[in-house]
Amino acid sequence: MTSQPIDYEKHFLVETSWEICNQLGGIYTVIRSKLPANIEAWGKNYCLLGPLVNKGLNAEFEDIAERESTLGRTVAALENMGIEVRYGTWLVSGRPKTVLLNPDHNIGKLQHIKKQLWEDHQxxxxxxxxxxxxxxxxxDLVDTFFTLFSKHEKRTILFHGHEWMVCPALLNTTGAHSNVKTIFTTHATRLGRVLAVNHKNFYDMMYEVDDQELAKQFGIPSIHQLERQGANKTDCFTTVSQITGLExxxxxxxxxxxITPNGLNIERFQDPHRIQIRHEKYKKQIENFVIGHFFNAxxxxxxxxxxxxxxxRYEYENKGFDIIVKALKKLNEKLIQEKVDVTVVMFFITNAPVKSFNPAVLHSKALxxxxxxxxxxxEGEIAAQLLVxxxxxxDDFKLPDLNQFVSDYWRLRFRRSLQSWKTDEWPMIVTHLLQDDHSDAILxxxxEEQLFNSPIDKVKVVFHPEFISPTNPLFGLEYSQFVRGCHMGVFPSYYEPWGYTPLECIAxxxxxxxxDLSGFGSYTENINANSQETGVYVLKRKDKTEAQSVEDLAKMLLQFSKTNYNYRAIMRNTLEEFSRTFDWHKLRIHYDEAYAKAVKK
Structure with missing residues (x-):
């Protein structure tokens, strides 16, 4: 049995992020999903530290009145300094103690803070x-918090900050207090994300560029320098994947x-013995949309x-949307050529600037x-008369001709409603009116690939330029329900430091x-060489041309298209079992090892 890397009783962990009680992106998911495992391990020796900026905070936050504990006394000291602070419980799984600081307190100090950062850290x-x-x-307030907390809390304090937004406080705190150790986690470098969007050969060029000069060109010199200093000066520097480590x-x-790979609170997703039932349930609702969208034509x-x-996120090349489109064309051709008796409906779900839902789509649904x-x-009319x-x-026990039970009124109504709905026009691809459909990358x-939802196409495409929500009139599903109703998620990313979407699929x-250019994909390959047998297909993009990646992706899609119902049902159960590998209760140890390294430094 592996020994525990860090003694939870001898340390106090303060996990700090701009996304605590303030959802902006993936860091929120990382921290929130990790809470049950962290609370189980650290108990009372753990708290969160974030910004007081969420206007809807009261719905998920409960204030704590106590001011006697080391944390409570620190909050009281902040309050005595006139700083607006909320100390309470974040009402999510794990119910962590949370301290939130209002950055508006320092509006008048901004230029002084910038000057000090230049003088102290360049x-x-x-x-x-x-x-x-x-x-x-x-x-600046976070720095004040740790100055005060280090005086009240005599145990070693672990200041764990996520992303560049915490770096100023990490830099000021590192080495400033004998009982505070700093840990910096970047989930993707800011410069790397910008470069990947603007350069298709990002991985080939990243070792050859002048990072400082490029940061200036892209208008992020200060952020980049904060990240660089944070990586090099904190007591322990971590990131989420090997590929991001190279970046x-x-x-x-x-x-x-x-390396601190990302996980999930897998118990939240697990539904033993009902996984197939839930798939069928939500698939029916997707089928309702498909009937309305396609079957009239x-x-x-x-x-x-x-x-x-x-x-x-709508990053056409980074997320692999570009090679998906090209692979779909090849898949369409292969399905037709090989006469595979299957239709594939591919949904693109992302956020793009829209005017509104397409009235024609809503009209078809209404009809x-x-x-x-x-x-x-x-049906009701037939049932009543059939019973009589x-x-x-x-003596006649045969089923009679049911047409005789339908009145002329309903015969006419049926013909008229059906004629109103049916059309000779091909089904639309996009469900909304885009702000600029002429230059939209997916369209x-x-x-270019001539995927138009024609009658002969075996691959149909739906571009839904908004994220799925239960208020959506087209699906009426939560995003998680939509995922369960689908047969496969396709995420062949070019730049993806981790990648929660495929992980949420397998869960x-x-x-x-x-x-293999995503953190999740490369990690999966490392822990399971035969991951495809579990339902995780890892597309090789490293050292491959785009044409090779497109061809390989098309082959994967074709292979999956030929699977049968029973095979896919078995795969769903296998995946659910495999997903437990990514439970935070197992992956938390990587962070514990990072904390131990920080303490020893």
Whole structure:
């Protein structure tokens, strides 16, 4: 049995992030999903520290009145200094104690803070963006918090900060207090993310660039220098994957001291023995959309249809949307050539600037509802008369001609509603009116590959340029329910420091395609050489041309398209078991090892 790297009773962990009680991106998921495992390990020796900026905070926060504990006395001292602070319980799984500091307290000190950062750490004076300024104001308060807390708490304090927004406080605190050790985790370098968007050969060039000069060109010199200093000066530097570690070495000048892969609170997703039932339930709701969207023009057999999807931030090349589009064309050709009796519906789910839902899509849905209501009325009329007919029969026990039980009114109503709904036009690709559909990257790609939802296409495409929510009139599903209803998630990212979307798929028993350029994909390869057998397909993109990646992705999609119902059902159960590998109760040890390294430094 592996020994515990850190003694939880002899240390106090303060996990700090701009995204505590303030959801902006993936860091929120990391911290929140890790809470049950952290609370189980650290108990009362743990708290969160974040910004007081969420206007809807009261719905998920309960204040604590006590001011006797070391944490309580620190909060009282902050209050006595006139700083607006909230101390309480974040009402999420684990119920962690949380301290939130209002950065507006330091509006008047901003220029002084910038000057001090330049003098102490050579951070360029500037305004990279609005978040940069407000995070500096907040970090000055975070620095004050640790100065006070280190006087009240005699045990070793572990100041664990996530992302560049915490770096000013990390730099000021490192070495300033004998009982405070600092840990910095970057989940993706800011410069790396910008470069990956702007350069297709990012991984080839990252060791050759002048990172300081490029940071200036992209308008982020201060943020980049904060990250670089944070990586090199804190007591322990970590990142989420080996591939991001190489990025850190190239752009920040430091290999991480520890790799800390991301996990989930898997128990929240597990649903033993009901995984197939839930898949079928939510698949039916997706089928309802598909019927309304496609069947008025090009109906197909739903029993021989697979629902695939991709989702995430709208970064056309970074997220692999570009090669998905090209692979779909090849898949379409292969399905037709090989006469594979299956239809694939591919959903692109991302956020793009939109005007509104496409009225034609909503109109088609409304007309289908009219057809459904008419069918229900006819069903009721037939049932009532069939019962009378059956009860009245003597020797004839055959099922009569049901048409005789439908009145002329409902016959006419049925024909009219069906004629109103049916059309000769091909089904639309995008469900909304985009702000600029002419230059939209996904639509341009689909046009280039001539994927138009034609009657002969075996691959159908739906571009939904908003994230799925239960208020959505097209699906009426939570995003998590939509995922469960699909057959596969496709995420062949080019730049993805970790990648929660494929991990969330396998946690729900949904097979997924990831890439070896994503943190999740490379980690999965390292722990399971035969990951495809568990339902995780890792596309090789490292050292491959785009054409090779497209061809390999098309082959993966074709292979999956040929699987049968029973095989996919077994795979869903296998995936659910495999997903436990990524439970925070197992992965937390990597952070514990980082804390131990910080203490020993």
């Amino acid at each position: 951070i360029p004076i500037g305004t990279d963006d609005s978040l940069y300024d407000i995070s500096l104001q907040w970090c 850190c070495e190239a752009l920040l000048g430091k290999l991480p001291d520890q 090009t109906p197909f057999d739903l029993n021989k249809t697979l629902f695939l999807f991709t989702s995430g 289908l509802e009219e057809v459904k209501n008419t069918c229900k009325s006819i 007919n059956a009860a009245s029969s003597k 341009k790609g689909l046009r 729900r028993g949904v097979p997924t395609i990831t890439s």
